[in-house]
Amino acid sequence: MLQLRHWSKSHEEGGRGKSSRRRRLEWDCLEERMLLATAGYDYVLNGTRWADPSHITYSVAPDGVLWDHGPSNLNATFNAKFGNGVWQRQIALALATWESVANINIAQVADSALGFGIYGKPQGDPRFGDIRVSGSSFYNRDTPTLAIGYYPPPQGTTEAGDVEVNTTKNFTIGGAGGSYDLYSVLLHETGHALGLDHSLNPKAVMYASYQGVQAGLQPEDIAGIQAIYGARVADPYQAQGLGQGWTSAIDVTAGLGSARQTTVGNVSLATIGATEYFTVIAPNTPGATLQVTAAAGNVSLLSPKLSVFDASGNLLGAAANPSAWSNNVSVNTAQLVPGQRYYITVTGATRDALAVGAYQLQVAFTGGNPPSQVTPPSGTVSPPSGTIIAPPTTGPVSTVGPDRFEPNNTSALATNLGIVVNSVTVGNLTLDTAGDVDTFVLRNGKAGIYRILAGGAAIRVFDRFGNPLASDVGELSIRVFKPRTPLYVQISSATGTGNENYSLIVSAQKGKGAVTPPVKVRRPVLRQGAHRLV
Numbered sequence: 001m002l003q004l005r006h007w008s009k010s011h012e013e014g015g016r017g018k019s020s021r022r023r024r025l026e027w028d029c030l031e032e033r034m035l036l037a038t039a040g041y042d043y044v045l046n047g048t049r050w051a052d053p054s055h056i057t058y059s060v061a062p063d064g065v066l067w068d069h070g071p072s073n074l075n076a077t078f079n080a081k082f083g084n085g086v087w088q089r090q091i092a093l094a095l096a097t098w099e100s101v102a103n104i105n106i107a108q109v110a111d112s113a114l115g116f117g118i119y120g121k122p123q124g125d126p127r128f129g130d131i132r133v134s135g136s137s138f139y140n141r142d143t144p145t146l147a148i149g150y151y152p153p154p155q156g157t158t159e160a161g162d163v164e165v166n167t168t169k170n171f172t173i174g175g176a177g178g179s180y181d182l183y184s185v186l187l188h189e190t191g192h193a194l195g196l197d198h199s200l201n202p203k204a205v206m207y208a209s210y211q212g213v214q215a216g217l218q219p220e221d222i223a224g225i226q227a228i229y230g231a232r233v234a235d236p237y238q239a240q241g242l243g244q245g246w247t248s249a250i251d252v253t254a255g256l257g258s259a260r261q262t263t264v265g266n267v268s269l270a271t272i273g274a275t276e277y278f279t280v281i282a283p284n285t286p287g288a289t290l291q292v293t294a295a296a297g298n299v300s301l302l303s304p305k306l307s308v309f310d311a312s313g314n315l316l317g318a319a320a321n322p323s324a325w326s327n328n329v330s331v332n333t334a335q336l337v338p339g340q341r342y343y344i345t346v347t348g349a350t351r352d353a354l355a356v357g358a359y360q361l362q363v364a365f366t367g368g369n370p371p372s373q374v375t376p377p378s379g380t381v382s383p384p385s386g387t388i389i390a391p392p393t394t395g396p397v398s399t400v401g402p403d404r405f406e407p408n409n410t411s412a413l414a415t416n417l418g419i420v421v422n423s424v425t426v427g428n429l430t431l432d433t434a435g436d437v438d439t440f441v442l443r444n445g446k447a448g449i450y451r452i453l454a455g456g457a458a459i460r461v462f463d464r465f466g467n468p469l470a471s472d473v474g475e476l477s478i479r480v481f482k483p484r485t486p487l488y489v490q491i492s493s494a495t496g497t498g499n500e501n502y503s504l505i506v507s508a509q510k511g512k513g514a515v516t517p518p519v520k521v522r523r524p525v526l527r528q529g530a531h532r533l534v
């Protein structure tokens, strides 16, 4: 392999039509570089990349520390010129533009008053971001350089990925009147920081000299960054068709546990305008509050918008901060209805690249107390007579505790599973005592046959008037003629012993099933039948 001595450790961007190279000695393999360019796509890769593309960080260095071309003065210069927060957003947008098309996540972190290029970890150094952005007057030399960018590790020190802006140049937002558009210049430099070399195509963002305002990436820039890290992909839930609408909402109820809280990681908005849907069932503790947080802090550049709805789709609360990025937003919902299903959506707070990125969803129920006694059902809903439930026996010593929906022993306290279009699975359920009855209510999303499974437990289904519709042990099927018919499902021990674990699965069946007349509650037998609901 031919190795050529090449001067290219970092790149400086010239003024209009000009370019120059910062002269630093480095061994580079020109032959390999040429091979990395693909015919038809005018991108060139440097050959370096971030070792952990899912956790790239960046920071803005404070003023006064010694930077590559003099003391840093970016904050003071740009605060005076643009206002605090305005220019920082251009940095975030530039990085987010790359993040929005590649399988990477970039988060902003704090920076410390340490000079450029000190020794440390090439990625994940806790003192500053992997990519540090700063600026200096370049010693007030008359140089055409607008900014420089360093490639990813290995560069020997923490300078890998760092960007330095020449603060003596006439930067604006928009690039009018012969000025330099800050976003366009930062987009180019952060492309270097992620591993892209100069393109030979003058239209490309990665062309070596400033060619005017770039509204975004060109096809060859996108092809280049995807050649390094791959295209941005759907998260594992979306890849299974989950989380993309109300009926496919990701059910986080099973993850709540005894602390009544859960964190869903590894979720991501893959495109601008995407929305991800979640759902959770409130515990049967009157007075509880639901706190939901969409957290992009330390995760990605996403500026999340969070909304919470009740089972009927009424908006209960929303939170967003479109002026922020890499941030967390929370919604608190009090006055929860015990056992009620709630829905949560996460989308971008903006309509630009800051609407894309990974995040975590945190769901927590706080406060509230279980009712001191189980209220008997009221009105027209009457509990079925106990033809199935055996009288309590002394039985074996119970080793399973009450599940998270207790007490849901009656129709009035039924756990609301919402509208089931295709299927719902509720795991980690228990019949902790011989007399424990778990009651659920759901509505079918469409007419047809629904199959209900509950391990080896006794299943009984009632209409909203308390009329029995079907019963069986382990599983049964029921035909429902009208969509959104309330179905009350009672689960009890088939053996009369309690101390059982089970999962409840309700799923719509494809194809036709036999229709039988309405039946009365029967002795439980191990068979599957189809039962008609009028």
Ligand SMILES: [Zn+2]
Binding pocket: 011, 012, 013, 188, 192, 198, 207, 208
């Ligand atoms: Zn460059």
